[in-house]
Amino acid sequence: MSVIAVERIKLFSTRSPWWCMIIAAVLTVGLSALFLGLAPSEQKLHATITDTQGGAQLSQMVIMVMAALAITTEYRFGTIRTSFQAVPQRAALLLGKTFVVAMLSGLIGVIASFGAWAIGDLVNSSANLAIDSAAEWRLLAGRGLIFALSAVIAVAVGALIRQSAGAIVILLVWPLLVEQLVQLIPKVGDDLNRWAPFTNANSFLFQGQDVGAGGGPGDATSYAMGPWWALLYFAGWAAALMTIALVSASKRDA
Template identity: 25%
Template sequence: MTTPPTTPATPVTTAVRAQVTEPRARFRDLVAAEWVKLWSLRSTLWAFVFSALAVIGFNVGTAWDEYRYWSAADTRSRAGFIRDGIPLSIAFTANAAMILMLALSAIGATAIVGEYRTGLIRTTFAAVPARRSVMAAKAGVVTAVTTVFGAVVSAASFGLTQAVLSARHAGVSIDHPGALRVVAASALLAPVSALVGMALGAVIRHSAATMVASVGILLLLPLVFSADRHWAAVVDHALPAGAWDRLVAVGHQPVAYPSTVTGAWIVYAVWAVVAAAVAVTSVRRRDQ
């Protein structure tokens, strides 16, 4: 009895494996997945809502105080109100900027730390081994969402505060010198802060420690370094808060070492790019 000839299994097996091999995930698919993950938590929406209300509330509250006590101001103060750029300083106050930086850095950190805390990041990387692409998609989604958020909050703050001041004939329009820069700088402070929080979260991977680091970099360091000494001024101008201060400043800066508007925009860009790069590359150097 003869044994029937057998066909080589290798080509067939290779062909079958080629057919069942899943296609590589496209970047737009990763972006869509990160979008779903960002909004899958109800806390994300509420964080944005409460942050917006707090920021706008601080700004409008400051404008309302000016409206209430307008009659108590002397004639000279009223005459120089617009000339001195006070309406623009009220359009987005320093307190509102601090709240924005704190809230948005927390949102950016949560976008990555939450996945490490729940272990979802392991599932994500098991499904998509291209870790840098995953983190790039996450950074892109966070940047886009927080930029829109910052634009809405900044524009709303400007419109509402100037509407309140206009009742005293003290408001300015968006085409007033420096007004558009104040709105743009305040809007872009949101994605910069979110990316800083995300980068720190990708490196530290612990909620409490990440928040402490975010507060230290975004809020505490600007209080330590002032522009009265050259070396301290260099550090202050290189921080996001220092760059925002310069961009929203109107007229002469009463400091020994003032920065430039161009330099402040560069600081914004460098912080955003470096933070995104840290978030993307950190997953390749550490075990998950």
């Protein structure tokens, strides 16, 4: 699989992906330390594993920016043409890139979530933060899957928009604003929100979690589907967007 080797060399031979990955991991772990370390002792007593994951959403955004940049910088600097010249099978090349970026994002997701849990456990000795339910394992290990799939969506959007600023705006505004704001639409708003892709990514992670002291997405009552179906649904969005991106990249002039 030479395309994977190609994209691995590309990704690791510039510095910004490294920075993004480090920031992503540090954000989740650091915020967990702050949340649990600085919480009043009353809250510390009721802290749960969910409380250690407060920074993960932010890290996910950083990872998506990294993934989008992996493709948009190729358009910005013209290296996409050199790439397509070297590998005229454009879909294969882009899938190679997606694979490398997604695997790495998944790895960062797992490191971040378990790191955040470990540091939380360390700074907060007054609550039992042992991973003792399937739902908690899903929350921590599942973060890797969500990061990987988010990265796929980000690469797809980047390949379609071909421009860093535009792609990043879409990738930030969509999960953070659009999916929340649609709820304001009368009658259909709640349904739109329940069926939105990133809402389902969260639904996969937080369904059935003990939300503990902070409260949060875990206590939302109206999920569209069970956690694993939600993951599959999110993956479906990633696959659909990637397919559109591949077809578009193969047809359009580079």
